[in-house]
Amino acid sequence: MAIATMTYRFLPTAAVLALSIGWASAADLAQIPRTIAREPAYKGKPKYCLLVFGPEAAHRVWLVQDGDTLYVDRNGNGDLTEPGEKVAAEKSEIAEAGEYTFKVGDIPAGPHVHKLLYVIVSKLDRLAEVDDALKAFHAKNPQALGYSLLAEIEMPSLKGTGVGGRVGQRASYNDAHGVLQFADSPREAPIIHLGSQSWQVTLFGVQTLTLGRVTDVVLGVGTPGVGPGTTAFIDYGGVIPENAFPTLEVTYPPKQPGEPPFRERYELKQRC
Numbered sequence: 001m002a003i004a005t006m007t008y009r010f011l012p013t014a015a016v017l018a019l020s021i022g023w024a025s026a027a028d029l030a031q032i033p034r035t036i037a038r039e040p041a042y043k044g045k046p047k048y049c050l051l052v053f054g055p056e057a058a059h060r061v062w063l064v065q066d067g068d069t070l071y072v073d074r075n076g077n078g079d080l081t082e083p084g085e086k087v088a089a090e091k092s093e094i095a096e097a098g099e100y101t102f103k104v105g106d107i108p109a110g111p112h113v114h115k116l117l118y119v120i121v122s123k124l125d126r127l128a129e130v131d132d133a134l135k136a137f138h139a140k141n142p143q144a145l146g147y148s149l150l151a152e153i154e155m156p157s158l159k160g161t162g163v164g165g166r167v168g169q170r171a172s173y174n175d176a177h178g179v180l181q182f183a184d185s186p187r188e189a190p191i192i193h194l195g196s197q198s199w200q201v202t203l204f205g206v207q208t209l210t211l212g213r214v215t216d217v218v219l220g221v222g223t224p225g226v227g228p229g230t231t232a233f234i235d236y237g238g239v240i241p242e243n244a245f246p247t248l249e250v251t252y253p254p255k256q257p258g259e260p261p262f263r264e265r266y267e268l269k270q271r272c
Helices: 124-130 132-140
Strands: 003-009 016-019 047-053 060-065 069-072 086-088 099-109 110-124 143-154 167-172 191-194 200-203 214-223 232-233 247-252 262-267
Touching: 047 099, 060 110, 069 099, 086 099, 099 124, 110 124, 124 132, 124 143, 132 191, 143 191, 191 232
Parallel strands: 047 191
Antiparallel strands: 003 214, 016 247, 047 060, 060 069, 069 086, 099 110, 110 143, 143 167, 167 232, 200 214, 214 232, 247 262
16 A cells, blocks of 8 residues: 555644645546436345546446445446346355455456456454544444455556556545445445546545654555545555655644744655
């Protein structure tokens, strides 16, 4: 993943993080209609997510989870009843416990073929043990599940470390805006944008700075989507030059009322 870390002992009671961000023009995802032409008869209560591919988000693929089945609109025509669009969860012990891994495989999108799309559905109580943001979300939403996905995206202008030089991308349970949740209806569905170079440097998750505690600030490079947890982070191998590092600016509150705030700037050179 495209992550840099910095460890620093924070002394103030609060601090503001400002990131140096590189912007590119992006498709207006908010204008994408979230409708499905045809749906199958579901066994349970379906959960919806929309993937869009390419710089203009022209190819649109619906994902609908129905328990241990995932419907995938591979050809992007809005019809989820066609052959080959029903993916069964891989059989495993965790699948029996209500956690699922869906191996979707290839997604053709115009002249490009994206590969190795996986969708993973997990119980949040286990994930919450190692992530404070997920723990807080799970406490308020004890029945909610966690969602993540990853794929290798064909982007001709870039050469990543995936199959045929494809670039790895992932939306991983949560980002700085919150926890990824598939929605109860198409019109509320999160949108995840893959294969775009509209990147920004952003916090990899919800960041808390605590007085007197050593803290890792973790950043990622990715494309923002619509909804919490929808940032599509890139795997940096072969894509981000080894000598390119993000910059973090921390603004500390003044020690005494009326004094100016104190700012420090850091170049983050550690990758993981």
